[in-house]
Amino acid sequence: MADFDPNAGPTSRWLWRLAKITEDNHATWGGSGVTDHGALTGLADDDHAQYLNSARHTAITGNPHGTTAAQVGADASGTAAAAVASHVAAGDPHTQYLLESAVSAFGLTLIDDADAAGARTTLGAAAASHAHPASDISDSTVAGRNMLTAADVAAQKALLAYTTGDIGAQPTDATLAALAGLDASAGLLEQTGADAFTKRAMGVGASTSVLTRADGDGRFAALSHTHPASQISDSTAAGRSMLTAADAAAQRALLSLGTGALVNITVSTTAPGSPSVGDLWVDTN
Numbered sequence: 001m002a003d004f005d006p007n008a009g010p011t012s013r014w015l016w017r018l019a020k021i022t023e024d025n026h027a028t029w030g031g032s033g034v035t036d037h038g039a040l041t042g043l044a045d046d047d048h049a050q051y052l053n054s055a056r057h058t059a060i061t062g063n064p065h066g067t068t069a070a071q072v073g074a075d076a077s078g079t080a081a082a083a084v085a086s087h088v089a090a091g092d093p094h095t096q097y098l099l100e101s102a103v104s105a106f107g108l109t110l111i112d113d114a115d116a117a118g119a120r121t122t123l124g125a126a127a128a129s130h131a132h133p134a135s136d137i138s139d140s141t142v143a144g145r146n147m148l149t150a151a152d153v154a155a156q157k158a159l160l161a162y163t164t165g166d167i168g169a170q171p172t173d174a175t176l177a178a179l180a181g182l183d184a185s186a187g188l189l190e191q192t193g194a195d196a197f198t199k200r201a202m203g204v205g206a207s208t209s210v211l212t213r214a215d216g217d218g219r220f221a222a223l224s225h226t227h228p229a230s231q232i233s234d235s236t237a238a239g240r241s242m243l244t245a246a247d248a249a250a251q252r253a254l255l256s257l258g259t260g261a262l263v264n265i266t267v268s269t270t271a272p273g274s275p276s277v278g279d280l281w282v283d284t285n
Contacts, residue, residue, distance in 0.1 A: 113119040134145040174195040187199035229240040245251040
């Protein structure tokens with residue numbers, strides 16, 4: 001009670017009295033009062049008739065507030081209902097639509113189809129893109145259908161009991177078959193085995209290519225060609241020196257021969273007929 005001063009003014013005196021009453025009552029009543037709202041009695045009683053509840057709302061009829069259609073932006077009473085009634089009574093109020101009565105019974109069976117497939121079933125029609133088995137070809141024969149459905153050429157020949165003799169053809173030959181398997185490119189044909197052939201290109205494009213006379217390929221020498229002394233595989237250095245010496249004097253120098261090597265020596269039992277100065281004659285008698 002120290003929080004309120006009863007002499008501070010009317011409001012403070014009122015609050016002080018309210019607190020005093022509450023305090024006194026609490027002291028008198030103790031702490032045994034109802035603390036749960038749901039435990040209070042008389043909750044279902046209609047003690048406040050000035051408020052609108054479900055029962056009183058349901059009992060309201062007419063227009064108790066006198067609200068006009070203009071006040072709420074609505075049509076005058078009965079205007080909308082009359083318009084709806086007139087619309088319903090009209091024989092064809094929507095001329096842009098087709099009347100059900102104008103649709104035939106068959107047309108109605110199409111209208112309720114869920115999709116194009118259903119409509120085709122109703123019409124007994126097929127899709128624009130479709131296929132047929134051979135049996136559906138109306139003017140086909142059994143023999144024709146067998147040929148049409150044969151797995152391959154061999155099966156078709158078997159159906160015809162075909163042999164090469166039927167057309168005067170040569171029987172299948174392994175060599176001819178191998179030759180027929182070669183491509184159309186130019187080249188030199190080489191047999192590499194029994195019924196086995198390969199084609200070697202002409203020119204210098206690959207190591208297996210066959211040279212022509214016009215090909216300038218370093219793999220082969222021309223028919224007319226030369227070699228230096230160093231390319232004579234079984235020559236010696238002394239032999240190559242003699243082979244490449246400029247003249248006879250150079251060759252004699254290589255052999256360390258003096259001028260005596262230039263003297264003509266005749267070995268015979270008779271003297272030479274016309275000896276030259278410096279010639280030697282060795283008489284063998």
